[in-house]
Amino acid sequence: MSGSVIHWFRFSSPATFYPLAGRLIPIFWTLAALFGAAGLWIGFFVAPTDATQGEGYRIIFVHVPVSWMSMFIYLVMATWAGIGLVFNTRLSSMMAQSLAPTGALMAFLSLWTGAFWGKPMWGTWWVWDARLTSELILLFLYLGFMALQASIDDPRRADKASAILALVGVVNVPIIYFSVIWWNTLHQGASVSLTKAPSMAQTMLWGMLLMSLCYWMYSIAMALTRLRAIILEREAHTEWVTRLPELAEVRR
């Protein structure tokens, strides 16, 4: 029954993935909107006031999702970059390239929301706790990845070099995180820590989970959208690009 066999590798070429991505993107936006609406509803209209932090704790409904996404995206990005390096597939490397800016944005939002959470709770805009400090270093790792890609002219060389950087980064993230925790506990003790979340009511957890799913779907949608632009940029002189429906008017 060869008709029912899905040839997954058919989609590993930019030419076939471009239209597929185009069809998938609206699905992910819809999912993101649904999860987001549900998550925000629970977060702002169902979850109760916190005993110690009042209404200010509601920032976790965005802070935790973007933090998780920033770390998750880095992992996924490094995986795709590694696959592109080992199997020499262009599309995998392009996927890594399209994930990086979204991941960097998540890291930045994590720092921003972390600061906005820390100011009312602990009095300062910045707290050198393990999580925020590691998040800052993660942002640097993202920026380094993007900078290296931008600075090498040959696209395949840029793919491979940044893949190595991403893989080195992945190995280093746990080391860095551990060393920052070590540094933090020696200097400050555990008194100041954003990782001490308020004791979670069931609804709070649900809100966080739904918002995380929202940001996950959003990241996929955004990465796929950017991937389509990257595919066009890098495959500009190929046959299938000239036959694109978007360019039909020119061809007439």
Next chain:
Amino acid sequence: MISVMAASLHRDLLLVMRRKSEVFTALFFFVIVASLFPLGIGPDPGLLRKIAPGVIWVSALLATLLGLQRILASDYADGTLEQMALSPASLSAMVAGKILAHWLVCGLPLVVLAPVIGLQFDLGASAIGLLVLTLLLGTPTLSMIGAVGASLTLGARGGGALLSLLVLPLYIPVLIFGAGAVNAHLAGLGAEGHLSLLAALFIFAAVFAPWVAAVSIRISLE
């Protein structure tokens, strides 16, 4: 493999000896940067004693960063690196020799000069001794990690600034454990934990860095 590494080391040292000024540049940079901190903060000896380990470590880190591109850039420019990659001898061994040469020229002088800077900051004798030990363990690790960064940025636009952006996040654990060891000692806690972690990083880098750098060099040469 050792002979390849020794040959590479010998060659790089020979090349550096012809331009001795480069050795002193990194050294002077180390001293100047370390001296900037008291000028910026104030001469209070109690405060300086407290910040000394961190300041000296950061200065050593930045001085190491300065000399990193030299490991590979000139060989890349005149085609020698390509010949090295094409030869049947192990590229990792050659890179290891280059890293060792870099450390001997950029790292070891810092270790030797650190006690003098330590005195400038009024550090006690035992603290200075510990500081020298951490630098002895840490600066080779910095050279090794830096070589990976240098091999990734061969022929890339952006030069030293790009290399710094890539390498500094990776340097942070070394900095934390190195300076932390001396800080722990000054606080009366033991430095053994920090030192073992520093040693672990050293071993980890020694095992993987030359190989990763060799792979990156081959990629950059494509």
Next chain:
Amino acid sequence: MIWGSLEAFLAMGGYGVYVWGSMGACFVMVFVELIMVRRRHNRILRRLTQELSANQGRE
């Protein structure tokens, strides 16, 4: 409904600036990212149409 009024909702028990500052940043960045990616896509499409029409003109 746990909020007594719109004012209470906006005030967030005194933490209004921080909560809405965070939520606001996240929403704004979503739109910023979307606009930037859209513009990138349109830019490459425009470039491709230019090249295509230039090639056709040459034929």
